[in-house]
Structures are given as C-alpha cells and as structure tokens.
Amino acid sequence: MDQSATRRVGRPPGSSREMLQEAAAELFLEQTYAKTTIDQIARRAGVSRNTFFNYFHAKSDLLWVEVDSALARLPQALADADADADADAQRSVTGAVRAAVLDMAGGLDPSRVPWALTQSELMGTAGDLAESALSRFRSAASLLSVFVARRTGLPADDLLCWSFTMAALAAAAAAARTWAGSGVSRGTLIPYVDTALSPVCAGFAPVLDRPPASGNIEIARR
Amino acid sequence: MDQSATRRVGRPPGSSREMLQEAAAELFLEQTYAKTTIDQIARRAGVSRNTFFNYFHAKSDLLWVEVDSALARLPQALADADADADADAQRSVTGAVRAAVLDMAGGLDPSRVPWALTQSELMGTAGDLAESALSRFRSAASLLSVFVARRTGLPADDLLCWSFTMAALAAAAAAARTWAGSGVSRGTLIPYVDTALSPVCAGFAPVLDRPPASGNIEIARR
DNA sequence: TGCAATTGTTGGACGGCGACCATAAATAGA
DNA sequence: TCTATTTATGGTCGCCGTCCAACAATTGCA
Numbered sequence: 001m002d003q004s005a006t007r008r009v010g011r012p013p014g015s016s017r018e019m020l021q022e023a024a025a026e027l028f029l030e031q032t033y034a035k036t037t038i039d040q041i042a043r044r045a046g047v048s049r050n051t052f053f054n055y056f057h058a059k060s061d062l063l064w065v066e067v068d069s070a071l072a073r074l075p076q077a078l079a080d081a082d083a084d085a086d087a088d089a090q091r092s093v094t095g096a097v098r099a100a101v102l103d104m105a106g107g108l109d110p111s112r113v114p115w116a117l118t119q120s121e122l123m124g125t126a127g128d129l130a131e132s133a134l135s136r137f138r139s140a141a142s143l144l145s146v147f148v149a150r151r152t153g154l155p156a157d158d159l160l161c162w163s164f165t166m167a168a169l170a171a172a173a174a175a176a177r178t179w180a181g182s183g184v185s186r187g188t189l190i191p192y193v194d195t196a197l198s199p200v201c202a203g204f205a206p207v208l209d210r211p212p213a214s215g216n217i218e219i220a221r222r
Numbered sequence: 223m224d225q226s227a228t229r230r231v232g233r234p235p236g237s238s239r240e241m242l243q244e245a246a247a248e249l250f251l252e253q254t255y256a257k258t259t260i261d262q263i264a265r266r267a268g269v270s271r272n273t274f275f276n277y278f279h280a281k282s283d284l285l286w287v288e289v290d291s292a293l294a295r296l297p298q299a300l301a302d303a304d305a306d307a308d309a310d311a312q313r314s315v316t317g318a319v320r321a322a323v324l325d326m327a328g329g330l331d332p333s334r335v336p337w338a339l340t341q342s343e344l345m346g347t348a349g350d351l352a353e354s355a356l357s358r359f360r361s362a363a364s365l366l367s368v369f370v371a372r373r374t375g376l377p378a379d380d381l382l383c384w385s386f387t388m389a390a391l392a393a394a395a396a397a398a399r400t401w402a403g404s405g406v407s408r409g410t411l412i413p414y415v416d417t418a419l420s421p422v423c424a425g426f427a428p429v430l431d432r433p434p435a436s437g438n439i440e441i442a443r444r
Numbered sequence: 445t446g447c448a449a450t451t452g453t454t455g456g457a458c459g460g461c462g463a464c465c466a467t468a469a470a471t472a473g474a
Numbered sequence: 475t476c477t478a479t480t481t482a483t484g485g486t487c488g489c490c491g492t493c494c495a496a497c498a499a500t501t502g503c504a
Binding site for chain 1 (some may be wrong): 472
C-alpha cells in the first residue's frame with residue numbers, strides 16, 4: 001500500500017503529466033476543446049501521442065482533473081460521516097449525505113474552475129464531454145447509493161436509494177454549473193451546493209431517515 | 223404546415239427507417255450494442271452506410287427511439303399544466319412539473335423498453351451511450367427549467383430552478399432504470415416515477431411554490 | 445415526349461479517437 | 475555486466491461521424 005518513497009525501479013517518469021495539463025490548458029483557451037486534438041497536446045508537451053494515454057485514459061480526462069480530485073474525497077467523507085454517526089446515533093442519512101457532498105464541494109478551488117464546467121457552457125454538447133461527465137456522475141452515484149442503502153437497510157437497488165442519490169448529485173451538479181458561471185466574484189462552491197441540495201434532503205428525509213428516538217430497528221419495506 | 227398528403231417531389235424514400243430499427247434490434251440482441259457497427263446494421267437492412275445517417279444522426283439514436291417519442295410529449299404536457307393552472311390558480315409549480323413528468327412516463331410502453339435502459343445495465347459505460355443519454359437529459363432539463371422559471375418568476379438561470387429540474391429529472395431517470403430492470407412483471411412506469419419524484423417535489427415545494435392563499439404576488443428573491 | 449428540379453441513395457475519402465503490440469530507452473539491483 | 479522493471483515511442487488497426495461528388499428515381503412543366 002505504501003508506495004510513496006520506495007518505488008524507484010525502472011525508468012523514471014518524465015514531468016509529462018503537468019506538461020500535458022499545461023499544454024492542454026493553453027490549447028483549450030486558444031481554440032476550443034472540441035477542435036483540439038490529442039496530437040496537438042502531446043506535441044506541445046514535447047511527448048508522443050501514445051505517452052498521452054499513459055497519463056490520461058481519454059482526452060476528456062483533462063477536463064475533470066479538479067473534479068476528480070474532489071470526487072476522490074467522497075469515500076473518506078462518507079467514512080467520516082459514519083464515524084460521526086457512531087458517536088451521534090440519531091444523525092440522519094440525508095444529513096450524512098449532505099455533509100459528505102458539501103465536503104466534496106469544499107475540495108474545489110474557486111480560482112481553478114474545472115474546464116468541464118466552462119467549456120460545457122461555451123459549446124452545447126461537445127460529445128465525449130457528456131460521456132465523461134456521466135462517467136463521473138455514475139461513479140459518485142454508485143458510491144453514494146451503497147452508503148444510503150447500508151444506512152437505511154434497504155436493498156442496494158432500491159428505488160428510493162437511487163432516486164435520492166441521483167437527485168442529490170444532480171442538484172449538486174446544477175450548483176456547480178451556476179457556480180462556474182458566476183464570474184470571478186464567485187466564492188466557495190459550498191453555499192451553492194447547500195441551497196441546491198437542502199430541498200432534496202428535506203424532501204427525502206421523511207421517507208429515508210429512520211425515526212430518530214425509536215429503538216425499533218425494523219425497516220419499512222416500501 | 224400541412225405536409226401530409228401533398229409533397230411528393232423527388233425520389234420517394236425507401237422503407238429504410240423501420241428496416242434499420244429492426245436490423246439494429248436483432249443485432250443488439252445477438253451481440254451487444256457496443257460491438258455492433260453501423261456497417262452491420264446498414265448491411266442487414268439492405269442499405270448503405272451513408273443511408274443510415276440519412277435517418278439517424280448517430281448510432282446511439284437507435285437506443286432512444288421510444289424515449290424520444292415520450293420526450294416529445296413534454297411541451298404539450300407543460301402547456302396542459304399551464305391550462306390547468308389557469309383554471310385552478312392555486313396549483314403549485316412542483317405539482318405541475320410532477321404532472322408533466324408523469325404524463326411523459328405514461329408515454330412509455332411496458333412491453334417496449336428502450337434499448338438504452340437495458341444495454342446500460344448490461345455493460346457499464348458504452349461510451350456514446352452516455353453522451354446520448356445526457357443529450358436527452360439536457361433538452362428535457364432546459365424545457366422544464368424555463369417553465370419553472372416562468373411560473374415562479376425567478377430568473378431563467380436561477381439556481382433553485384435548475385437544481386429542482388435536474389433533481390426531478392434525475393429521480394425520474396432512476397425510476398426508469400429500476401423500472402427497466404424489473405423483469406417482465408413491470409407494469410407502467412408511472413408508479414415508479416411517482417415514488418421517486420414525489421420526495422423531490424415535496425422538498426422543493428416550500429421554496430418554489432408561492433403561498434397558495436395569499437394575494438401577494440411578490441417573489442422572494444433568494 | 446423531353447427537360448429541369450427535387451429528393452433519396454451510394455461510393456469514396458478524410459480526420460480523429462482509442463486500443464493494441466512490439467520495441468527502444470532508462471534505471472535499480474544481482 | 476546482465477536482468478528485471480518501468481516508461482516512452484512508433485506503427486497499425488477498427489470504428490465513428492463528416493463531407494463531397496456523383497447517380498437514381500420521381501414529379502411538374504414545356
């Protein structure tokens with residue numbers, strides 16, 4: 001698991017990853033994302049086209065570097081929510097999800113807005129942009145839904161679990177969209193996500209949260 | 223506007239569209255969607271590859287024919303909701319959206335489940351499948367959001383409008399997913415969408431619906 | 445009957461993405 | 475020095491979606 005210091009065998013990697021990101025950022029500004037080819041990015045970064053695929057699975061990954069690092073916090077945020085729940089048993093499921101998503105939102109730097117959000121506004125549907133977006137949405141949704149299912153005791157494929165997690169993430173995505181569109185005066189993402197997500201949690205709380213003061217562990221099968 | 227009977231100039235089209243749909247359906251069953259090429263579909267339908275693009279903009283359009291016809295009902299459903307609202311002034315915005323989305327759900331035949339829903343379950347991320355899915359989501363969301371904005375008086379790009387519409391559609395999508403996965407015993411989509419959508423509407427009702435019994439038309443700017 | 449206009453169909457070619465494979469370079473340890 | 479391991483590179487492949495220049499079929503008009 002520990003592969004931080006020791007792991008110096010084989011050819012050392014070049015400084016390619018950052019070079020590729022910088023080159024891509026320049027090209028996305030000069031021309032748009034759609035009319036930027038992988039060849040151009042790799043050539044400007046001084047590496048081969050195939051080397052690009054050693055660092056990014058697809059061209060669209062370059063749009064989501066900030067989002068991916070924020071999404072990486074989700075498992076830990078959920079684990080923290082679990083720990084808090086152990087100490088504070090009456091914490092609700094919807095509240096835990098809300099806290100985790102807000103924690104995720106805190107991982108986005110207001111000065112480093114992901115390319116995915118700016119470029120999607122600029123040009124309607126950039127093809128693989130949509131695909132990559134839904135890919136992130138899916139992974140986050142599957143993580144959240146298993147958390148919700150375990151907390152509520154509902155089966156993993158229950159309709160309420162899925163509708164809640166997808167609605168919550170969709171609201172968060174809408175918040176991120178308007179946040180990215182709010183010029184330079186935008187602050188943190190957190191208040192945006194908060195106002196978008198709170199109604200969703202409030203709506204699902206009556207049907208998902210177990211009665212707080214009751215020791216009855218029975219789960220209401222819909 | 224009336225182009226039903228008269229309009230026979232030029233070479234008449236072949237029976238290609240249905241042939242292409244049938245050929246695609248066969249091939250999607252034999253092999254999956256991902257490993258079916260446009261060449262195969264066109265060849266089995268007896269037409270050329272380019273003819274395929276005369277009837278469908280992309281290969282993924284074949285997955286959404288049923289969904290597209292259901293989505294086509296959305297503008298009319300929203301207009302009906304407006305008409306109902308004129309007669310029944312205290313009808314809420316969230317209620318109108320709920321009615322429109324349920325009307326849309328009624329347009330899906332339980333015996334003709336869209337390929338998009340079955341194939342997406344089968345294989346994780348089929349690439350352009352995700353793209354096409356988000357495309358549908360976007361068009362529906364933009365329609366719904368302008369409706370919500372007009373009804374509430376909020377600006378068109380207001381965060382609450384967008385978060386509500388996206389959350390509602392995400393819940394509906396989750397419902398369609400589990401509906402498609404519920405074997406042959408599934409009935410109509412409507413109850414699925416109802417249980418998934420109701421909490422979302424309930425959560426946003428306090429912040430979107432104008433106070434019913436009050437003559438005060440002022441809109442609360444967030 | 446012949447001629448244009450319109451519309452559908454076809455072939456060919458192109459650029460681009462992403463996957464694959466074999467091979468060369470660079471480094472650590474034996 | 476040799477070997478194992480990891481990164482970098484070149485080349486090829488199938489496919490998608492776009493474009494263009496023809497060709498075919500039908501209608502309307504002269």
